[in-house]
Amino acid sequence: MVLNDYFRSSASFRVRIALNLKGVSFSQVSHHLRRGEQRLPAFTSLNAQGLVPALETGGVVLTQSLAIIEYLDDLIPTPSLLCADALGRARVRSLAMMVACDAHPITNLRVLEQLRATFGADEAAIAEWFRHWAVQLLQAMDCRLSSEPETGAFCHGESPTIADVCLVPQALNGERFGVDWRAFPAVARVVERALSLEAFRAAAPALQPDAEL
Amino acid sequence: MVLNDYFRSSASFRVRIALNLKGVSFSQVSHHLRRGEQRLPAFTSLNAQGLVPALETGGVVLTQSLAIIEYLDDLIPTPSLLCADALGRARVRSLAMMVACDAHPITNLRVLEQLRATFGADEAAIAEWFRHWAVQLLQAMDCRLSSEPETGAFCHGESPTIADVCLVPQALNGERFGVDWRAFPAVARVVERALSLEAFRAAAPALQPDAEL
Numbered sequence: 001m002v003l004n005d006y007f008r009s010s011a012s013f014r015v016r017i018a019l020n021l022k023g024v025s026f027s028q029v030s031h032h033l034r035r036g037e038q039r040l041p042a043f044t045s046l047n048a049q050g051l052v053p054a055l056e057t058g059g060v061v062l063t064q065s066l067a068i069i070e071y072l073d074d075l076i077p078t079p080s081l082l083c084a085d086a087l088g089r090a091r092v093r094s095l096a097m098m099v100a101c102d103a104h105p106i107t108n109l110r111v112l113e114q115l116r117a118t119f120g121a122d123e124a125a126i127a128e129w130f131r132h133w134a135v136q137l138l139q140a141m142d143c144r145l146s147s148e149p150e151t152g153a154f155c156h157g158e159s160p161t162i163a164d165v166c167l168v169p170q171a172l173n174g175e176r177f178g179v180d181w182r183a184f185p186a187v188a189r190v191v192e193r194a195l196s197l198e199a200f201r202a203a204a205p206a207l208q209p210d211a212e213l
Numbered sequence: 214m215v216l217n218d219y220f221r222s223s224a225s226f227r228v229r230i231a232l233n234l235k236g237v238s239f240s241q242v243s244h245h246l247r248r249g250e251q252r253l254p255a256f257t258s259l260n261a262q263g264l265v266p267a268l269e270t271g272g273v274v275l276t277q278s279l280a281i282i283e284y285l286d287d288l289i290p291t292p293s294l295l296c297a298d299a300l301g302r303a304r305v306r307s308l309a310m311m312v313a314c315d316a317h318p319i320t321n322l323r324v325l326e327q328l329r330a331t332f333g334a335d336e337a338a339i340a341e342w343f344r345h346w347a348v349q350l351l352q353a354m355d356c357r358l359s360s361e362p363e364t365g366a367f368c369h370g371e372s373p374t375i376a377d378v379c380l381v382p383q384a385l386n387g388e389r390f391g392v393d394w395r396a397f398p399a400v401a402r403v404v405e406r407a408l409s410l411e412a413f414r415a416a417a418p419a420l421q422p423d424a425e426l
């Protein structure tokens with residue numbers, strides 16, 4: 001499999017974790033988001049949206065990180081990244097989507113660039129925008145993880161699911177903007193447990209071939 | 214089942230369509246988003262995120278529209294809102310998530326309110342922000358629907374899936390900001406086909422008990 005990604009992309013980070021958890025070896029093609037390489041025809045012919053990640057496998061191109069991860073879970077059922085029962089799957093997906101639908105999209109690079117272009121937002125305003133949404137997410141996530149009985153060592157039970165796969169990149173990527181996930185005890189416990197696994201650590205931005213530190 | 218919703222919420226609109234397609238009868242409790250009722254303790258005790266929709270069923274509360282819809286599809290497999298094969302499911306989910314992750318969250322009410330509060334955005338700037346992301350989505354969606362062979366009368370094949378369930382509310386809600394989905398031929402064909410079904414039409418904002426027209 002070939003993963004089209006970018007080291008700092010939170011959505012790519014998710015797919016890297018899932019590939020690692022599933023034990024899939026993959027090569028990477030980097031598209032430098034800050035230089036706009038994802039908008040070049042060489043990439044938009046793969047993904048009309050011009051967004052990473054895009055996973056090439058068996059002659060097809062899969063897009064949207066959670067759709068890719070659900071596909072990997074279909075293809076390689078063990079270890080499962082969902083849950084055996086329908087209510088559990090609903091909880092796992094809802095935790096994942098709190099990140100993937102309600103936090104990350106509002107603070108990703110293209111939105112921050114649009115804030116600069118449209119409203120002349122300076123770096124302080126950009127950081128404040130990021131923090132507003134990132135903290136709101138961490139508060140709601142911490143509330144759920146600390147109060148819902150299904151929470152275990154991970155977001156749901158005793159093994160990693162797509163909820164952890166989404167939460168860890170969201171937490172770590174917030175550090176650049178001064179958002180401290182360690183201030184949220186239930187989140188911190190789960191993130192630290194996930195980061196005890198090599199599959200999560202090896203997917204981190206700083207360890208990717210295209211990393212710029 | 215009890216659906217906590219708001220007539221104009223695009224994510225609630227999705228769940229209404231899915232409930233209708235599955236033939237589930239449900240009652241509705243409206244939370245007036247413009248008055249901030251979703252942030253009152255009566256609701257945040259149901260959903261810590263303070264967002265609609267939230268579906269109450271059998272003593273549990275399900276949140277996140279796509280997680281709710283996947284749960285309904287688990288519970289009531291026919292008619293399926295996904296696809297029988299894994300690659301098909303990946304395509305259907307990726308089309309749905311183009312809307313649910315990359316378009317709608319950036320333009321929903323709480324983000325528009327934050328643009329007003331943070332950058333003093335006026336109504337013209339708000340409308341321009343909305344149109345920027347809504348048109349970008351429709352362009353990418355039209356490109357995929359017109360070029361990918363799996364597109365049928367609906368987004369994927371000959372029956373509605375979660376892709377249509379997401380696309381129709383996105384298209385119709387854009388009308389308020391002057392975004393014309395009819396200008397995108399492949400999108401228009403699919404949306405019109407979906408709207409030929411009572412399940413989609415009956416879920417429209419204007420027909421909800423809390424509608425303000």
